[in-house]
């Protein structure tokens with residue numbers, strides 16, 4: 001489906017907003033393709049070992065190099081965040097929840113590929129678990145600002161105060177093929193280019209300094225509008241990292257998460273991709289040579305951005321549209337996780353869910369992102385709190401029957417501790 005012609009104007013607008021855009025972008029494109037060629041080969045060679053891992057107990061003791069690795073790769077497995085028994089118990093309770101509430105909605109086949117609901121007891125408890133909150137606060141603190149005027153630009157921001165975003169859970173039975181989540185980026189689609197604040201997150205890339213792009217810069221993120229078209233299922237808050245908590249042992253090929261583990265490079269490539277058209281077949285070796293691409297503002301195409309529900313979906317990189325990412329091989333499964341381990345990926349990371357689940361047990365996770373205190377996020381959790389207290393679906397979710405009638409819905413008593421209550425907006 002074609003994008004509207006006004007997106008040509010958007011490209012022209014961006015190109016004219018930065019001095020010498022064509023020259024800088026063309027030089028950058030050559031460099032990015034070279035780096036892409038090198039890095040993807042390394043990712044493919046190292047496979048699952050390319051994804052950094054750390055034990056929750058050692059989070060505070062990581063050296064600079066280890067932290068930098070997590071930031072560049074954009075993904076991390078944090079192990080032993082909650083005790084195994086607790087995570088397993090939550091899974092059993094969630095299965096029970098689905099059984100006793102036959103009208104609970106999910107994607108795909110019931111109890112085979114499920115992913116629904118937000119206010120179950122286990123979810124409310126897990127989100128307020130002190131270690132889960134501590135892990136997300138640690139991730140939030142990877143973000144920084146280079147602004148000279150921190151006082152004004154960071155007004156109302158506290159990276160050490162984690163907030164709760166009510167998201168879904170998933171229990172996936174083995175043997176069922178599921179292709180609902182091919183490689184994609186969450187949290188904003190065309191908005192990355194179209195919204196002036198969001199675009200600022202990628203300013204260095206548009207200025208021709210892609211190597212200086214900092215995916216962890218707060219500039220732009222705080223007032224980025226990631227949901228200009230108000231589509232349902234679009235997160236309207238700023239999550240530093242999307243994440244999940246494992247409730248089962250899940251290894252690669254067992255329906256686990258895959259990531260493209262270089263967020264700097266995938267951002268640089270994605271943001272400049274709409275300005276270039278290949279001159280050679282995308283599966284030819286010449287595709288890594290920037291000279292085989294032409295700077296091009298003549299079409300409204302933003303490859304990987306797809307019109308949907310009056311708005312847009314994507315970016316959805318595919319091997320044809322983003323040939324240099326070697327997606328078929330470089331999308332890397334996260335290492336084997338055990339109940340109580342967590343996986344987090346930066347909000348810009350290209351990720352997917354494995355189509356096949358060849359294991360023998362359920363692959364079960366709760367989605368729990370890292371969300372810092374910012375004015376925008378605080379406003380969201382105020383609205384979210386009301387939905388919790390009245391048993392409705394959270395604000396970002398499609399409208400539908402509330403959850404108040406279900407058996408096993410969480411209440412105030414399930415929100416653990418002061419930090420958990422603060423995260424929910426229940427106390428100041």
Ligand SMILES: [Fe+2]
Pocket residue numbers: 184185186351
């Ligand atoms: Fe996603």
